[in-house]
Amino acid sequence: MPRMAVAIVWFRSDLRLHDNPALSDAIKTGAPIIPMFIHSPDEEAEAAPGAASRWWLANSLRALDVALRKLGGGLVIRRGRAADAIAALIRETGATAVYWNRRYEPAIIARDGRIKAQLQQRGISAESHNGSLLFEPWEISTQDGRPYRVYTPFSKACFAREPHLRPLLPAPKKIPWPAAWPKSLEIDDLQLEPRIDWAAGFRDTWSPGEAGAAATLRRFESAVVADYSTSRDIPGVVGTSRLSPHLHFGEISPLMVWREVSTCAPKDSTRIAHSDGGSTFRNELLWREFAHHLLYHFPRTVAEPLDARFATFPRKHDARGLKAWQSGQTGFPIVDAGMRELWHTGWMHNRVRMVAASLLVKHLLIPWQAGAAWFWDTLVDADLANNTLGWQWIAGCGADAAPFFRIFNPTLQGEKFDPDGLYVRRWVPELAELPVRYIHNPSSAPEDVVRSAGVLLGKTYPAPIVDHAAARSAALAAYEHVKRAAP
DNA sequence: TGAAATGTTGGGGCG
DNA sequence: ACGCCCCAACATTTC
Numbered sequence: 422m423p424r425m426a427v428a429i430v431w432f433r434s435d436l437r438l439h440d441n442p443a444l445s446d447a448i449k450t451g452a453p454i455i456p457m458f459i460h461s462p463d464e465e466a467e468a469a470p471g472a473a474s475r476w477w478l479a480n481s482l483r484a485l486d487v488a489l490r491k492l493g494g495g496l497v498i499r500r501g502r503a504a505d506a507i508a509a510l511i512r513e514t515g516a517t518a519v520y521w522n523r524r525y526e527p528a529i530i531a532r533d534g535r536i537k538a539q540l541q542q543r544g545i546s547a548e549s550h551n552g553s554l555l556f557e558p559w560e561i562s563t564q565d566g567r568p569y570r571v572y573t574p575f576s577k578a579c580f581a582r583e584p585h586l587r588p589l590l591p592a593p594k595k596i597p598w599p600a601a602w603p604k605s606l607e608i609d610d611l612q613l614e615p616r617i618d619w620a621a622g623f624r625d626t627w628s629p630g631e632a633g634a635a636a637t638l639r640r641f642e643s644a645v646v647a648d649y650s651t652s653r654d655i656p657g658v659v660g661t662s663r664l665s666p667h668l669h670f671g672e673i674s675p676l677m678v679w680r681e682v683s684t685c686a687p688k689d690s691t692r693i694a695h696s697d698g699g700s701t702f703r704n705e706l707l708w709r710e711f712a713h714h715l716l717y718h719f720p721r722t723v724a725e726p727l728d729a730r731f732a733t734f735p736r737k738h739d740a741r742g743l744k745a746w747q748s749g750q751t752g753f754p755i756v757d758a759g760m761r762e763l764w765h766t767g768w769m770h771n772r773v774r775m776v777a778a779s780l781l782v783k784h785l786l787i788p789w790q791a792g793a794a795w796f797w798d799t800l801v802d803a804d805l806a807n808n809t810l811g812w813q814w815i816a817g818c819g820a821d822a823a824p825f826f827r828i829f830n831p832t833l834q835g836e837k838f839d840p841d842g843l844y845v846r847r848w849v850p851e852l853a854e855l856p857v858r859y860i861h862n863p864s865s866a867p868e869d870v871v872r873s874a875g876v877l878l879g880k881t882y883p884a885p886i887v888d889h890a891a892a893r894s895a896a897l898a899a900y901e902h903v904k905r906a907a908p
Numbered sequence: 909t910g911a912a913a914t915g916t917t918g919g920g921g922c923g
Numbered sequence: 924a925c926g927c928c929c930c931a932a933c934a935t936t937t938c
Contacts, residue, residue, distance in 0.1 A: 654909085775909070814909090826938045827910050834910090893911085897938060 427514050427599045428452040429507065431459070431521040432496070435552040435671035436485045437631045438592040442550035443520040445590045453599040455514060456489055458482060459507070460500040460611045467723050468526035468805050471798035473767040474669075476620050477629050479613035481670050484630025486608065494598045498606040504536050513603045517545060522552030522671070525713050526805045527720035555675050555710055556582060558717035568718035570727075570820045575714065576707045589680060622765035627666065627801065634667035642681055649698030656759070656770035657843030662702065665802035666768070668709070675706055712806035715820050723809050724790065726818035730906040734818070735786070735899050742785040745886050746777070747795055749849070752885035754861050755835035756780050758848035765848075767801035772838050778815040779829040784892040786899060789816040817900075825900045828893050835861030851881045 428447045435441055447454055462469035470478055486496040499506040507519060519540055524533070533549065540547040551557055561578050562568060569575035614620065628636065641662040645652070652660030667673050682699045719727055726732065745751050749760035759773035769777070774796075781792045789812040796812075797803045813819025817827075839845055842860035846853040852860060854874035859866035863876060864884055876882055 772909085823909075824938090828938090830911060890912095893938090900938090 425452050426517040427455050428518040428520060429510060429514075429516045430454055430456050431503075431507070431519055432456060432485065433458075433521060433671075434524050434669065435522040435674075436481045437634070437672050437674070438485075438488055439631065439635075440552075440590045440592075440674045440677050441522065442552050442590060443522045443548070444593065446548060446550060447518070447520040448593050448596060450518070451597065452518065453597045454494070455497055455510065455516065455599060455603065456485075456494065457497045457499065457506075457510060458485075459503045460498070460613070461503045461506070464502055464528070464532055465526070466528035468524070468529050471800070471803050472615065473623070473799050473801045474803050475613040476615065476623055476767070477627070477666055477670060477801045479608055479611070480629035481672060482608050482613075484632065484672075488631060489596075492593070492596050494596055495602070496605070497603055498608060498611065500606060500611060503532060504539060507536065507540070510603060511545060514599065518548070519545060520548050520550070522550050524553070525558065525717050527716075527723065530717075530720075552674060553671055554713055555579065555586060555679060555706070558714045561710075561714060568714060569711070570715075572708065572711050572821045575711050576704060579707050579710060586676060586679070589677060623767050623801065626766040626768070629666070629670070629672070631672045634664070634672035637662070637664055637667060638673060638678060638681055646682055646698040646702060650701045653701070654772045654838050656762075656773050657839050657841065657847070661771065662705075663768070665804075665807075669802050669804045669807075675709065679703060679706055708810075709807060711820075712804075712810035715810055716806040719820075722813060722819065723805060726816070727813060727820055728818045728822070730903050731816070731818035733906045734903050736788045737786045739785055739787055742886060743781075743787055743791055743795075745883070746781050746785065746787075746792075750883050750886075751780060752864070752883040753780060753831040753835075754845040754849055754852055754863065755839060756831050758839075758845045761848045763796075763799050767799065769800070770844075772834075773844075774811065775815060776829050776831055776834045778812060780831055782812075782816045783825075783828050783896045784831075784887045784889070786896065789813065789818070825903070826897060828896060830889055830893075832862045832889065849882070852876060 428450060430444050430447045435443065438444065444454075482496065482498070489495050497510070499510065510516065521533075524530070537547045537549065556579060558568075561575065561582070563574070569578070627633070641664065645660060645662065648660065652658055654660070664673065664678060668675060668678070682702050715722060715727070746756070746760065749757040749764065751757055755773060756777045759769045759777045762773070763769040778789075778792055781787050782789045793808050793812045796808055800808075810819060814822050817823055817825035835845065839861070840857075842855075842857045845860050852863060852874070855863060855866065855876060856870065856874070859870060863871065863882060864878055871878060878884055
């Protein structure tokens with residue numbers, strides 16, 4: 422019997438063995454499997470990972486490699502243009518098939534389409550699967566066949582399709598391997614991690630990889646999800662799932678998470694559907710779906726407002742304001758706490774992301790693209806779909822956007838969602854001794870209170886970079902330009 | 909997945 | 924006892 426030709430499984434944003442359609446499908450053929458990862462930032466354009474994401478990627482690849490070695494195999498690492506790397510591996514191994522799970526970033530869709538056509542032209546089987554979304558962006562559409570631009574009807578359409586979700590795929594217990602292994606780079610050769618080690622806070626906070634993702638989901642399910650509806654808004658406690666980076670890198674599938682939080686829904690049927698944590702959380706998963714839906718159907722939104730009227734919005738190039746915002750020195754404690762949490766851990770609580778982003782685009786009038794770029798480089802969960810939707814939503818120029826006049830008051834947001842100041846005390850330690858009454862508004866505190874807390878306003882902690890009331894009026898005035906622009 | 913401005917109501921102090 | 928005013932407390936509208 423002739424030795425069977427090998428199949429390449431091209432890992433990308435699906436760094437897991439559980440519920441991996443491309444991997445499962447490849448194994449089903451019985452062919453020996455070569456798992457491959459290609460680092461090709463040069464052709465990924467706006468989807469090329471930022472610094473924090475590269476740290477995560479390096480560690481997630483190590484975890485995947487370890488998991489594959491436990492099964493007797495390993496991960497083949499290459500770099501450069503994906504088409505070239507795949508062609509080379511086919512040449513070296515005589516592979517006759519390539520399997521992967523889809524990505525939805527514009528540059529990646531274009532590249533993958535070309536690769537698929539080239540492979541098929543050469544008689545190589547090329548199969549792509551859905552491994553990263555509950556529903557493909559083209560499966561969900563309005564009555565008249567157009568993409569959704571409003572979240573609520575989109576989510577209703579998703580819930581209606583829930584019965585069509587496929588079953589979960591088990592992780593393979595055994596994978597057939599080739600007789601000889603092609604050469605591979607070391608993960609370190611990709612130089613994904615920083616030369617100066619600034620990632621200590623990341624290591625303390627995260628466990629990249631499939632096992633870390635599973636542990637995070639278990640903890641969320643057992644200790645957090647029941648109170649999710651209320652505690653998710655309190656940045657001072659662990660009230661969110663913290664699954665976002667695991668989901669972005671595909672160390673866990675949204676379907677696995679969906680199924681898990683559905684089975685742990687409360688038995689107590691007297692609770693209203695939307696008030697239970699599981700339902701609220703499933704809506705958050707659907708926001709992720711909505712973001713991918715929008716990115717797929719409106720790829721230009723990566724750089725431009727979906728609402729074209731916002732092209733006329735008068736914005737500023739304020740280098741000093743941007744720097745103060747990036748470094749957590751705006752003088753608004755809740756914002757500075759968030760920006761420092763981001764810098765230290767590669768992550769920021771979602772409530773605080775909204776407040777911090779709002780300050781940048783509405784108080785400082787800086788282009789949302791500048792904020793998106795900073796988040797892209799500093800977030801371990803940086804995701805083109807989510808980042809684009811989030812920033813356009815807060816800037817008021819996207820799909821189902823927050824009305825522009827809805828301007829957060831950072832002081833009130835702090836008092837409301839960090840009522841005991843726990844979050845601020847943790848991330849802005851120079852304010853830690855302030856009484857709770859003044860922790861979100863240090864400049865309103867009497868001088869002796871400030872002094873005895875060891876704070877020197879303007880020296881150890883900055884005065885607010887803008888006056889809230891004045892900035893609010895200026896933002897509303899700027900918005901008038903948009904309203905006057907032709908719809 | 910706001911906040912500020914404005915409007916309304918009703919209890920209590922007080923002449 | 925009564926009307927008047929003040930001003931929380933809450934509701935509505937406006938940005």
